[in-house]
Amino acid sequence: MTYIVQTNGLTKTYQGIEVVSNVSMHIKKGEIYGFLGPNGAGKTTIMKMLTSLVKPTSGEISILGNKFTHMVLGNIGSMIEYPIFYENLTAEENLDLHCEYMGYHNKKAIQEVLDMVNLKQIDKKPVKTFSLGMKQRLGIARAILTKPDLLILDEPVNGLDPLGIKKIRQLFQVLSKEYGMTLLISSHLLSEIEQIADTIGVIRDGRLLEEVSMEDVRGQNTEYIELVTSNQTRACFVLEKELQLTNFKILNEKTIRIYEAEASQAAISKALILNDVDIESMNKKYTSLEDYFIKLINGNSISA
Template sequence: MDYVLRTNRLSKRYGGKAVVHNLHLNIRQGDIYGFLGQNGAGKTTTLRMLMGLIRPTEGEIELFGQELNRGRSKAAMERIGAIIEYPGFYLNLSAVENLDIHRRLMGMGNKEYIEEALSSVGLIDASNQKVKDYSLGMKQRLGIARALLHHPELLILDEPTNGLDPAGIKEIRQLFLNLARLRGITIMISSHLLSEVEQLATRVGIIHQGSLMEEIDYADLQRKTRHYLELRVDDDKKAAYLLEQKLGVSDYRVAGPGILHLYDFLEQSTKVNFTLTSEGVGVKEIRLSGDSLEDYFLKLTGGAPLA
């Protein structure tokens, strides 16, 4: 399996206080990786370490299979685009002029990339407008355009939808999906918004108080947070047979002795109960169960909400 970015025991302390502790991140090629946590959980500090803006106290970072240690490979870093915290610009210059300065700093010869980047984030019609007249959302889009300018293989974005209205968030979300699916760009997005992560991520890392609580494929997370009818019966084998033969159920599992989780018929518990009891299966309990993503997050973090 190809990993674009990995960390081993990545840690950062300030004055003896651990802000980030012992992170093991594993981001695969093509992932949209949702780095999820409360404000102050250590997300931005982690991203700053990944980009070489601050030095880790301990641990290693591997980019594109190359261990960076304390230094930064110019070749590896040129394959990354990033927005860390709030994107800064020359406010009295236009979007085109700002991106042209960045293009020259990156040693890029192709000016056509500027128009392409601005078009991709919906700013082509405001490309010659001074940035001081941009809204917060427009500046956020310009930051994404700058990160995309040199056609990176990995995007690292810190709260990229801050300041955007719902329509803007939807557009940026679709942009990220297209970048991942059509251009094969790997994307790491930090966020404190569950809804943002739910609609984008293929993989999720949950950080709390500087520690990684869990790293999981989003498909597995969905399975963990699925709702189901929990059946407690005196004969789970006969109950399973009846569910299949009488109700045509295939989406269930035996969760333990006398316990079945039924993912169909969630609103038809009476019908399920009648089907089993009429055939002689004793039903001790039947109830709707399962966590939402928010419930799951709260359990991992000991009840601490995201926002």
């Protein structure tokens, strides 16, 4: 197994408080690794340690099979927290300065990456006129400009509209599959991570709870019928006594999830109607990455 990023016992302490505790991550070459966790869980701090912006208190970091060197850092593109630019310069001028700083001399790449993030038509405008979403896209363009082996992105779709999010999602897939980049992406949009990630790492209170492939997460998905009714007590009686269904769960005062594999949605609907139970909605669903994440964060069993 070829890992482009490995950490061993990575720990960061601020004023005697461990904000990152004994984290050992494993990111495979060429994959998209989704980094998930609540606010304040330690995601950004870990990303800063991986890019040498923050020095670890203890532990080891290996990138591209090596310890930190300037050469290794030259193979990393990143956008962590809010991207900062020279506001009076244009998008093109900001990227040109980045090329100079990185010692990267392929100036044709500037127009290529601006095109990739749909900013080519406004590359001559000063950045101070840009919206939050446009600055996010410019930050992504700067991160991928030098064609790095490793791309580290902290909440990269903040401020983007749904169409913009879709285009950036497609871009990430292209960077991974066609350019062979490895992507480490943190995001609060679990549905987006679910669509693009190969592996997810879940962190809570500075501790890495789990690393798991999305294939394994999908393999644990369970189909169920979700029933919403204002007469929950009566509905439960009908399910158990009339239909002999026992594998169901009450989620709240109106919602019931029915996990019986052979349960017929039509039969349930008919029985409820015959027993004067109103049905606000009834749909077949499956457990998602969001369900998996919430159960893990809450310390519950992963199985349904």
